[in-house]
Every structure is written in C-alpha cells, then in structure tokens.
Amino acid sequence: EIVLTQSPATLSVSPGERVTLSCRASQSVSSKLAWYQQKPGQAPRLLIYDVSTRATGIPARFSGSGSGTEFTLTISSLQSEDFAVYYCQQYNAWPLTFGGGAKVEIK
Amino acid sequence: QVQLVQSGAEVKKPGASVKVSCKASGYTFTSFDINWVRQAPGQGLEWMGWMNPNSGNTAYAQKFQGRVTMTRSTSITTAYMELSSLRSEDTAVYYCALVPTTVANWFDPWGQGTRVTVSS
Numbered sequence: 001e002i003v004l005t006q007s008p009a010t011l012s013v014s015p016g017e018r019v020t021l022s023c024r025a026s027q028s029v030s031s032k033l034a035w036y037q038q039k040p041g042q043a044p045r046l047l048i049y050d051v052s053t054r055a056t057g058i059p060a061r062f063s064g065s066g067s068g069t070e071f072t073l074t075i076s077s078l079q080s081e082d083f084a085v086y087y088c089q090q091y092n093a094w095p096l097t098f099g100g101g102a103k104v105e106i107k
Numbered sequence: 108q109v110q111l112v113q114s115g116a117e118v119k120k121p122g123a124s125v126k127v128s129c130k131a132s133g134y135t136f137t138s139f140d141i142n143w144v145r146q147a148p149g150q151g152l153e154w155m156g157w158m159n160p161n162s163g164n165t166a167y168a169q170k171f172q173g174r175v176t177m178t179r180s181t182s183i184t185t186a187y188m189e190l191s192s193l194r195s196e197d198t199a200v201y202y203c204a205l206v207p208t209t210v211a212n213w214f215d216p217w218g219q220g221t222r223v224t225v226s227s
Contacts, residue, residue, distance in 0.1 A: 034213040036152075043202055044152065046215035055215060087152055091212035095168045096142070098152040 002026055002090050004099035012107040019075040021102045023088035028068045032092035035064055035073045038101075039084045047086075048073065078104070109133040111141075111203050111218035118224045124191040127221045129203035136184035137161035140206040142214060143177065143188045145199040155201075157212075158186060193225045 003026040013019055023033065031051045036044040046055040048064040051071060061076040075082055083106055088099040114128040129141065143155040156167035158177040165177045176189045186203055201221045204214035 032211060036214075043217035043220050044214075045217070046213060049211065049213040049215075089152075089213065094166065096154040096157075096212055098144075098154065101151045 001095055002029060002093055002097050004088050004090055004097055006086075006088060006099035006102045008102060009100070010103045010105060012105050013078050014107045015078055015080055017078050019078050019082075019104060021073045021086055021104075023066075023071040023073070023099050025069040025071070025090060029090040029092035031067060032090060033064075033066070033071050034089045034091065035062075036087045036089065037082075037084045038087065044087060075104075109205065109207070109216055111205060111216060113201075113203060113218040113221045116222040116224070118226065119193050121194055121225055121227055123193050123225075124189060125193060125223050126187055126189040127201050127203075127223070129186040129188070129218050131160075131184045131186065131205070134205075134207075136179075137181060139209070140212075141177075141179075141186045142204050142206060142212070143175075144202045144204055144214070144217075146202070146220075147196070147199040150199075153199075155188070157206075160186060190223075193223075195225050197223065198225045199223060 005024045007022045033051050035048040038044040047058050052064045063074045065072050085101045085103045087101050110132050112130045117125050119125050137160050142157045145153050158165045160179045174191050179186045203218040
C-alpha cells in the first residue's frame with residue numbers, strides 16, 4: 001500500500017498569505033495524484049487531479065506541482081473561504097489511498 | 108448537473124448490518140465507476156472499495172473484505188454499500204464518490220455523506 005504523508009498537519013495563516021502544502025508518497029505514483037478540500041460538515045471537493053489540472057470551477061489561486069513521490073499544493077493568496085482541511089490522494093496503485101490531511105486555520 | 112444523493116443517517120447496534128444508498132443523476136449511470144470512502148469522527152479519509160455500475164464488478168480494500176458488499180440497481184440509478192458485523196470502530200460518515208473518467212480514479216463529485224453510528 002502506498003502511504004501518503006502530508007505536511008504540515010496544521011498551518012496557521014493570515015488571509016492574503018501564500019500557502020504551500022506538501023504530500024510525500026512512499027513510492028512513485030507517477031502523475032496520478034489529486035487534491036481535495038474539505039470544510040467542516042461538508043463532503044470533500046475535488047480541487048486538482050493529475051498533479052496540476054484544476055477541476056471545473058476551481059480558482060486559479062490553487063495550483064499543484066510535483067512528480068514521482070513529492071507533490072505540492074499552493075494557494076497563492078489565501079481567501080477566507082479557503083480555511084479548510086486539504087487531502088492528497090493517489091490513484092496510481094490499488095488500494096487507493098489518501099494522505100492524513102493538512103488543516104489550514106486562521107492565524 | 109451530476110449529483111449523488113445519499114440516504115439518511117443510521118444508528119445500529121454492534122453486530123448488525125447497514126445498507127447505504129447513493130442515488131445518481133445527471134449522467135449515464137452505467138458509464139462511470141462509483142467508489143465508497145469513509146471518515147471516522149475527527150479522522151481522515153479511508154477508501155473502502157469500487158464498483159462498476161455497468162458490469163457490477165467490484166474491488167474492496169483488504170480491510171473490509173468479507174464485510175462489505177457493493178451493489179447497484181441500474182433501473183433506478185442507485186448504488187448501495189452494505190457493511191456487516193458492525194462494531195463501534197465503524198462509526199463514521201460514509202461517502203459515495205463518482206469517478207468521472209475511465210482512465211483515472213479521482214473523485215468528483217461526492218455524495219453528501221451518510222452518518223452511521225454504531226452503539227449499544
């Protein structure tokens with residue numbers, strides 16, 4: 001099973017700041033990595049798939065990069081609605097796995 | 108628009124079974140796979156398994172093998188996930204999620220979630 005490790009687990013940020021979240025895989029997942037955003041009491045929402053392709057309706061301030069085992073989700077200028085938990089997910093191998101999540105909270 | 112609507116919250120006793128439904132609309136039901144993911148209180152996301160609504164083929168995470176069954180009814184475009192021999196650790200929100208492509212396995216959209224509480 002591919003283990004995804006996200007860091008940091010929690011990030012305290014002020015609105016307008018740049019945020020960088022990391023996702024490290026225990027073995028290569030090629031370019032088969034997605035990112036999701038989850039707000040309290042809501043289902044996850046797809047942000048990015050195939051490492052860097054934004055899902056429909058996702059603002060340009062969200063971007064993804066990386067390959068192999070190291071991946072990054074960047075929010076260029078954090079908006080109030082972006083405070084949430086972010087998960088990475090690999091779909092290169094079965095079983096599909098998720099990272100443990102990274103919480104972005106208000107500083 | 109593509110939508111997955113799940114059944115309501117359930118409270119079950121240990122040892123019982125629960126069956127959660129996921130009603131799909133806005134696309135051809137048999138064209139894309141549906142997966143199930145759960146989230147225990149305050150915890151992360153855990154993939155449970157996958158079903159092809161066209162063939163009925165399934166694949167389950169090893170952790171749930173023998174306890175989970177994923178089925179569908181094509182006539183009413185609904186997928187089902189049944190989990191048996193429930194224990195307190197199965198208390199979680201259960202999500203269905205669509206894989207909107209045949210070449211990858213990312214999820215979009217997700218159902219709203221069904222809370223399952225296992226308590227004596």
